[in-house]
Amino acid sequence: MSVKPVYQNPNTTVALPFKGVILDMDGTLIESTEADYLAWKWLFADYNIPFTFQEYQPMLGTKSVDVINARLKLDDEEMAKALKQKMTYFKEVITNNGIQIVPFADELFKNLKKYPVKIALATSSRREKMKLLMEKVQFMPFFDVIVTGEEVHNGKPAPDIFLQAAELLQLSPEDCVVVEDTVNGVKAAKNANMKCVAIATTQTADLLHQADLVIDTFEKADLLEWSKLIANN
Numbered sequence: 001m002s003v004k005p006v007y008q009n010p011n012t013t014v015a016l017p018f019k020g021v022i023l024d025m026d027g028t029l030i031e032s033t034e035a036d037y038l039a040w041k042w043l044f045a046d047y048n049i050p051f052t053f054q055e056y057q058p059m060l061g062t063k064s065v066d067v068i069n070a071r072l073k074l075d076d077e078e079m080a081k082a083l084k085q086k087m088t089y090f091k092e093v094i095t096n097n098g099i100q101i102v103p104f105a106d107e108l109f110k111n112l113k114k115y116p117v118k119i120a121l122a123t124s125s126r127r128e129k130m131k132l133l134m135e136k137v138q139f140m141p142f143f144d145v146i147v148t149g150e151e152v153h154n155g156k157p158a159p160d161i162f163l164q165a166a167e168l169l170q171l172s173p174e175d176c177v178v179v180e181d182t183v184n185g186v187k188a189a190k191n192a193n194m195k196c197v198a199i200a201t202t203q204t205a206d207l208l209h210q211a212d213l214v215i216d217t218f219e220k221a222d223l224l225e226w227s228k229l230i231a232n233n
Contacts, residue, residue: 017227020169020176021112022162022194025123027060027181027202030133031100039089040067043082047072060202061184063124063155087128094136101137102201104218108179109142111221120165122178124149124156145169156184159192166192177226186211195230 026032037056044051049071059067068074068082112119119142123130127148134140145168152160166176178189181202189196190210198211205214212230215221 016115016117016224017231018117018175018177018195018223020118020120020166020171021223022120022122022165022169022176022178022189024061024178024180024182024185025121025130025133026125027102028179028185028199029102029105029139030137031102031201032094032133033060033202035090035093035097035099038093039086042089043086044071046085057203059184061124061156061180061182061188063149064126065149066155083126087126090129091132094132099133099136101139102199102218104221105139108218108221109139112223113142115223117223118144118169118171120144120169121146122161122165123147124161126150156182157187157191159188162189162192162194166194177223177230180211181208183207183210197226197230 023029026036037053040056041051051071059070064083064086065079068079072082074082121130121134121143125148127150130146130148145165147161147165147168149155149161152164154160162176162178163173166173169176173193177195177197178185178192179197179199180186180189181199183203186196186198186208187210196211197213197215198208199218200208200214200216205216208214212233213226
């Protein structure tokens with residue numbers, strides 16, 4: 001029988017149902033969806049392939065190689081070139097337009113640090129992009145472990161990335177809660193047998209209905225309150 005983490009304050013002792021929180025990056029912590037889409041649009045234009053935002057939306061949360069493979073058949077050498085070029089375009093967009101955190105994401109971290117939970121980042125993005133963004137917004141120190149898209153075989157909605165994060169945290173899947181913003185991410189969390197909180201930043205709440213809890217902001221985010229709401233659903 002596992003021992004639940006306990007948060008102690010002067011007034012009460014509360015048992016939390018989670019020992020770990022696993023966070024997605026793009027759209028969950030960083031407002032990068034538009035920049036990412038533009039980079040993909042420019043890359044596919046190099047191959048004379050139109051790419052609309054409507055086509056991009058179902059791919060949100062998936063690995064870069066899966067996005068490319070859905071439209072292009074490239075050998076390993078060409079794939080590496082395409083991934084490098086996409087990253088070049090992404091850097092160009094954020095250099096010109098800047099990058100912002102999802103509102104109150106910093107408040108979320110402050111709240112999580114109040115509780116005895118481990119924190120992981122699990123992003124389908126490649127490590128180069130993750131490092132660029134996390135260092136820009138100074139979120140890197142918050143994470144106990146980080147897993148990126150190229151470190152797992154199957155991308156979301158497969159559960160691989162969240163299971164890998166739990167393993168690195170030395171936690172069982174049922175002791176973790178995932179915070180996501182896309183349908184593919186929510187499906188991956190549920191496929192990993194984890195509870196999921198979805199924030200409706202990138203996709204609408206009705207599309208995220210498979211999550212255990214859907215929120216529209218991190219303002220006044222509280223892990224204990226989330227836990228109560230999940231338990232009551």
